Amino acid sequence: RPMADGVEIRAADLFLPGEALLSARGEAQIAALARRFASAPAVEIRSHGADARHERFDEWDxxxxxLGAVARALQARGLVRDRLLIRG
Structure with a gap:
């Protein structure tokens, strides 16, 4: 849902269950976000909550x-690393 100057996306819309691998749908959404925020001075990435299916990872991991997967995907689509702020 829209936030102040950004968007909120559920992890289930980006990732395979219990994993940190972007799904094809997630890759497409990240590509759209990279285009949307291409000229933003900074992009903050946050994580809230947990996935009930944490087979390989605990909630923090x-x-x-x-967060790292999203940041790397945005960077791969042209957002400069220095403009990405990650908060967990």
């Missing part, structure tokens, strides 16, 4: 791995 899963959140951290997913």
């Amino acid at each position: 899963l959140a951290a791995a997913r």
Whole structure:
């Protein structure tokens, strides 16, 4: 849902259950976000909550791995690393 100057996306819309791998749908959403925020001075990425299916990761590790996956995907689509702020 829209937030002040951004968007909120459920992890289930980006990731495979219990994993930090972006799904095809997630890759498409990240690509759209990268285009939307291409000229933003900074992009903050946050993680809230947990995935009930944490087979490989505990809740903290899963959140951290997913934040890293989103940051790397945004960087791969042209957002400069120095403009990405990750908060877990």
